[in-house]
Amino acid sequence: RWPNDVQIKEVGPRDGLQNEKKRLATADKVSWINMLSESGVREIEYSSFVHPKWVPQLSDAHEVGRKIKRNPNVRYSALVPNRKGLELALEAGIDGASVFMSASESHNKKNINKTIAETYSVLGEVIKGAKQANKHVTGYISTVFDCPFEGKIVPQQVIRVCDQLFEFGVDDISLGDTIGTAVPLQVDQLLEVVLSRYPKEKIIMHFHDTRGMAIANITRSLEYGITRFDSSIGGLGGCPYAPGAAGNVATNDVLYLLHGLGIKTGIDEKKLQEAAFFIQKKLGKALPSKSLAYAESQ
Numbered sequence: 628r629w630p631n632d633v634q635i636k637e638v639g640p641r642d643g644l645q646n647e648k649k650r651l652a653t654a655d656k657v658s659w660i661n662m663l664s665e666s667g668v669r670e671i672e673y674s675s676f677v678h679p680k681w682v683p684q685l686s687d688a689h690e691v692g693r694k695i696k697r698n699p700n701v702r703y704s705a706l707v708p709n710r711k712g713l714e715l716a717l718e719a720g721i722d723g724a725s726v727f728m729s730a731s732e733s734h735n736k737k738n739i740n741k742t743i744a745e746t747y748s749v750l751g752e753v754i755k756g757a758k759q760a761n762k763h764v765t766g767y768i769s770t771v772f773d774c775p776f777e778g779k780i781v782p783q784q785v786i787r788v789c790d791q792l793f794e795f796g797v798d799d800i801s802l803g804d805t806i807g808t809a810v811p812l813q814v815d816q817l818l819e820v821v822l823s824r825y826p827k828e829k830i831i832m833h834f835h836d837t838r839g840m841a842i843a844n845i846t847r848s849l850e851y852g853i854t855r856f857d858s859s860i861g862g863l864g865g866c867p868y869a870p871g872a873a874g875n876v877a878t879n880d881v882l883y884l885l886h887g888l889g890i891k892t893g894i895d896e897k898k899l900q901e902a903a904f905f906i907q908k909k910l911g912k913a914l915p916s917k918s919l920a921y922a923e924s925q
């Protein structure tokens with residue numbers, strides 16, 4: 628019933644931090660990412676090469692990329708919105724480029740200031756450039772279940788964007804429950820359609836935990852054979868351009884679930900906890916993960 632192995636992408640340093648008002652020092656980000664690099668996680672999204680005015684917290688992406696200590700067993704990726712972002716990311720050093728857009732027109736416009744059609748021409752170029760530089764490319768699609776401005780999104784809208792991104796040459800696609808509204812029935816409805824069209828190895832699920840449904844949705848996705856998930860240490864995060872979006876599902880909680888089901892992740896829970904305690908201290912606040920709070924109380 629359950630897969631043997633699951634691959635987690637730690638997105639805390641990008642999706643987690645992008646929504647944090649308190650600016651972290653670059654040196655602290657570097658130390659934190661270095662700790663994550665030693666936890667056994669195989670992919671870390673270390674920052675974002677978007678416009679610094681749009682996400683000020685990550686305006687030091689270039690410096691972070693230059694300073695982190697690279698573990699050869701980890702793929703270091705970063706968010707890249709356009710050619711300019713790709714140039715900067717390549718200079719700073721990436722193994723993977725994550726391009727992003729939305730299934731819904733209005734979230735796409737709010738988030739990246741373009742219509743879906745305009746975005747395709749930008750991303751087509753970025754994906755081509757990243758592949759020419761021999762980088763892994765992941766395509767994120769936001770608002771795959773619900774959009775904060777348009778409401779329900781039907782699977783066909785998601786498929787249209789998947790088709791286009793795969794045609795441009797992305798290696799895989801991460802499906803984002805941006806505002807954390809989905810329940811397992813919606814996961815069923817989307818995955819039935821998506822997996823009838825694409826191999827499950829190419830699909831990653833990206834749940835935000837606004838309503839506490841992420842663990843239920845991950846369990847449901849596992850039942851469909853999905854083995855790749857994005858999560859954020861401690862549950863840090865949210866999308867600054869999606870009202871009401873809370874953090875990603877907490878990596879600590881996902882590990883508790885997966886290891887309890889006998890599924891291997893290669894991640895050392897203790898080392899991950901230490902990295903979570905470190906960032907809690909730097910941000911001066913408790914992170915939402917329940918298993919982290921429990922570990923802390925012991």
Ligand code: HMG
Pocket residue numbers: 642645675676677678679681682706708709711712713727738739740767768769770803804805833835865866867868
């Ligand atoms: P724009 O203003 O439309 O950009 O922003 P533009 O192409 O018109 O350029 C305007 C100026 O910005 C130009 O400078 C460019 O050079 C500069 P000027 O010539 O006027 O001096 N510029 C840049 N500078 C530095 N780095 C760049 C860059 N690009 C242009 N990369 C843009 C368009 C996409 C850049 C902007 O809308 C943006 O940065 N948006 C990012 C928003 C964001 O980061 N959102 C959160 C991440 S997505 C997310 O969290 C969802 C996800 O987790 C999945 C899920 O949960 O659903 C992935």
Ligand code: MG
Pocket residue numbers: 642803805833835865866875
């Ligand atoms: Mg996200």
